[in-house]
Amino acid sequence: AQKVTQAQTEISVVEKEDVTLDCVYETRDTTYYLFWYKQPPSGELVFLIRRNSFDEQNEISGRYSWNFQKSTSSFNFTITASQVVDSAVYFCALSEDSNYQLIWGAGTKLIIKP
Amino acid sequence: ETGVTQTPRHLVMGMTNKKSLKCEQHLGHNAMYWYKQSAKKPLELMFVYSLEERVENNSVPSRFSPECPNSSHLFLHLHTLQPEDSALYLCASSQEERGGRYGYTFGSGTRLTVV
Numbered sequence: 553a554q555k556v557t558q559a560q561t562e563i564s565v566v567e568k569e570d571v572t573l574d575c576v577y578e579t580r581d582t583t584y585y586l587f588w589y590k591q592p593p594s595g596e597l598v599f600l601i602r603r604n605s606f607d608e609q610n611e612i613s614g615r616y617s618w619n620f621q622k623s624t625s626s627f628n629f630t631i632t633a634s635q636v637v638d639s640a641v642y643f644c645a646l647s648e649d650s651n652y653q654l655i656w657g658a659g660t661k662l663i664i665k666p
Numbered sequence: 667e668t669g670v671t672q673t674p675r676h677l678v679m680g681m682t683n684k685k686s687l688k689c690e691q692h693l694g695h696n697a698m699y700w701y702k703q704s705a706k707k708p709l710e711l712m713f714v715y716s717l718e719e720r721v722e723n724n725s726v727p728s729r730f731s732p733e734c735p736n737s738s739h740l741f742l743h744l745h746t747l748q749p750e751d752s753a754l755y756l757c758a759s760s761q762e763e764r765g766g767r768y769g770y771t772f773g774s775g776t777r778l779t780v781v
Contacts, residue, residue, distance in 0.1 A: 647766020
């Protein structure tokens with residue numbers, strides 16, 4: 553069965569520290585898609601990245617980077633030089649080609665202290 | 667207009683009231699979704715509409731009634747709700763029913779409080 557685990561319920565760091573949010577997934581499909589979304593206090597879920605199962609290249613976007621490792625079924629998200637505006641709940645999600653429904657992790661609440 | 671717009675942003679209603687949540691998408695997407703997000707619970711998919719046809723109803727109580735008059739608009743009609751229905755209700759849209767391939771675009775949500 554498909555599943556997404558975000559073991560870190562809450563992380564608190566001081567501004568400018570680097571922080572990594574973990575995401576581990578389970579799926580039997582060979583074709584699947586992984587996502588990260590950010591939910592700031594305003595409530596809207598903001599799309600950050602999509603990765604398909606055939607593309608294991610790591611991605612960097614400014615201070616954000618993602619490490620996709622099929623060998624460990626992980627899709628971790630790192631914020632470099634964190635800022636207070638990064639404070640939010642971050643969700644990892646999985647979808648399989650055989651099922652249109654996104655499977656969500658429980659989310660990690662990230663608190664960046666000034 | 668931004669991608670997905672939800673109104674109202676906040677709603678307080680009594681258990682005997684009838685109200686509706688509205689969602690509108692300006693992205694030309696073909697599928698729309700209602701999600702419920704309660705405190706300390708995972709995101710719950712409530713309804714899925716594809717090309718205006720309901721394709722999924724995840725055992726949602728009948729006091730929640732969705733309506734999709736066209737591919738750009740989605741409503742959630744509420745009546746005789748319970749306090750445990752208090753939550754953030756999120757609308758989303760995707761290019762196709764198999765929205766998981768490309769991800770969803772979400773609205774800002776309606777924070778519902780039932781008193």
